[in-house]
Amino acid sequence: DAMVIQNPRYQVTQFGKPVTLSCSQTLNHNVMYWYQQKSSQAPKLLFHYYDKDFNNEADTPDNFQSRRPNTSFCFLDIRSPGLGDAAMYLCATSRDGVLAGSYNEQFFGPGTRLTVL
């Protein structure tokens, strides 16, 4: 089945120790997103890639970076995690463009829960 896969599902890191979360998709979608979701809150968009074009949200901290080496994979790098970065990180994809109708229906992965000690 076509899907969005996130690894690992649970990640524990130490304060200030860089960490990378990964996302892969078999949907062949051209847009990939990273959301941060803190406890009992709505997902908050950090950034997205439209094909190879990176689009950062204005209020995303510089501590958060992303890479998309190819269509299928996208990584979230947290350079120096703080206690406030503990959250669920959700990857999503969509097929956007004229043929897709531009409805931006997003397909989500299961998430990676990050704990910062």
Next chain:
Amino acid sequence: AQSVTQLGSHVSVSEGALVLLRCNYSSSVPPYLFWYVQYPNQGLQLLLKYTSAATLVKGINGFEAEFKKSETSFHLTKPSAHMSDAAEYFCAVRASSGYALNFGKGTSLLVTP
């Protein structure tokens, strides 16, 4: 800017009762609206979407929503709640620019026996 407001952060219903989760939108253009469900420690799963094709939208798991322009609402309903419906529900609207979805704060649905 496009936004949604979910009324009620917690809703409790008895098993077999009607489920009604409220969502109002604010949009300067015809909106694209979505309802997602999130089970504990899981990602978001699309329940249904409104893309202006029909005002009554049927989704998965017996859920449906009706787009009412006059009321700027897109409430989610299910005739008979099941224990497995207990989850967090998010209403979302596509942003006017870019590709972001603007989510509501979510409604936690509790189903009691």
